[in-house]
Amino acid sequence: MSSQKPTIPKGTRDFPPTEMVRRNYIFDTIRNVFQVFGYQPIETPAMENLSTLMGKYGDEGDKLLFKILNSGNYLDGIPDAESGMRDAGSRLQHLTKHIAEKGLRYDLTVPFARFVVQHQNELIFPFKRYQIQPVWRADRPQKGRYREFFQCDVDVIGSNSLLYEVELAQIADAIFSKLGIRVMIHINNRKVLAGIAEAIGAPDKLTDITVAMDKLDKTGIDKVNDELIQRGITYESVEKLQPILTLEGKIKDKFKTLTGLFKDSEIGRKGLEEMHTVLQFLKDLGLNNKFDFDITLARGLSYYTGTIMEVKALDVPMGSICGGGRYDDLTGIFGLPGMSGVGISFGADRIYDVMNELTLFPQTIQASTRVLFINFGTEEEKYCLTLLANLRQAGIPSEIYPDAAKIKKQMEYANRKNIPFVILVGKNEIETSLLTFKDMRSGEQKSISFDEIKNLLS
RNA sequence: GUGGUCGUAGCUCAGUUGGUUAGAGCGAUAGAUUGUGGAUCUAUAGGUCGUGGGUUCAAGCCCCAUCUUCCACCCCA
Secondary structure: OOOOOOOOOOOOOOOOHHHHHHHHHHHHHHHHHHHHOOOEEOOOOOEEEHHHHOOOOHHHHHHOOOEEEOOOOOOOOOOOOOOOOOOHHHHHHHHHHHHEEEEEOOOOHHHHHHHHHHOOOOOOOOEEEEEEEEEEOOOOOEOOEOOEEEEEEEEEEOOOOOHHHHHHHHHHHHHHHHHOOOEEEEEEEHHHHHHHHHHOOOHHHHHHHHHHHOOHHHHOHHHHHHHHHHOOOOHHHHHHHHHHHOOOOOHHHHHHHHHHHHHHOHHHHHHHHHHHHHHHHHHHHOOOOEEEEOOOOOOOOOOOOOEEEEEEEOOOOOOOOEEEEEEOOOOHHHOOOOOOEEEEEEEHHHHHHHHHHOOOOOHHHHOOOOEEEEOOOHHHHHHHHHHHHHHHHOOOOEEEOOOOOOHHHHHHHHHHOOOOEEEEOOHHHHHHOOEEEEEOOOOOEEEEOHHHHHHHHO
């Protein structure tokens, strides 16, 4: 019999107990903050109809969707090779439509939009929800990048109040404060970017400009200019963009420069006004972490229309660990126009990596079993089981070794599992009702009654 | 999708210009110690060298393919 090697798909991971304890610590912290701010949980299925997902993330996104092969005889529905489909690309697309009609969710926002439209009559608007679930992307894995990873989304839909932008920044601030990660919250506004595009005379090149500008801190100004030219932006426009690319320093100065630039750009002025409101609130409220008006912040997703934000860890190089923004018409495509929403998403896996690298996990979360009964044999076992039930009733995590193995082996078990206390009950102990209670860390042990032990443990 | 990289014991890694029987540390198991873990000592077990093909008298080492790991680009949490 040849046995096969156990493996899991590329870019996916198993989580052993030690990791799960830490992951749950992150999820619990995030969930608590979400709830304190008045958000309610929902869940959606791992798979959606492909029609729900396709076309929402751009061409790149469509390629990164995991598609699910139809069950049954999926070859049945395939029409014969059709003319006019010579190139492999369109043939593949055509074929895919026939053999796969479901796909794994790519993010939580689009399924949420679908959810809102589908359940619009049952929901109370503004609808504030949070959602913590895995998402899948057929990307190539690398540092901080997985094919299956968890997102923790908070969104509010059905209001265009800027108070919610402020609230989301506060949520991010609260969560990262609790986790002990020092961060910078980058904030920008899509309308400001549109204003810039307009002001430099290239309003139709908004996407190209933002994609290029997004790389400013990574590749430097020269490379950005090169890319702008390559993307078909005129020298004249690039020239006009320079003062903005080199804009550094105080938020006040950025406003000043942009106000001048936006003399003839209504959308730019609107964006600045929104930015002013949000930043003023944040300044007045006072956050633990720093925030900044980051003009180079673009964010790829095409559906953002207003505020965009992104959070980066200060002490470790990692992509963004949290990001989101305002989208004016996400539900329109599902037949419910005019619903404005704003939300952010926390990348739990990256947050884990950051905390791990900075060793920010508190020791206290490691505790599992607190006390182990050593097993001496059938009679002692019976005696211990009653006490064990008693401890468990009192909420003290406890267990008994399953058989009367050598004491050495049982002690080793306790040691390796980091169980801090051990109770030994043999013939002597049963006779005197004084149990041997051992502290595994100090090695000390004493003979005391069960009630005293219970007292010490609670 | 593009370019590179890694793979040898459970883990971390040695392994000479291709040359007999592939090694170490840690870990595991047993004992030194029949009611006591961590430290020490002793012994033992553990390998189709990622997989498949090729070159050669001879391959862990060279060639090809493939899978996997990690990294960069594109994009993104």
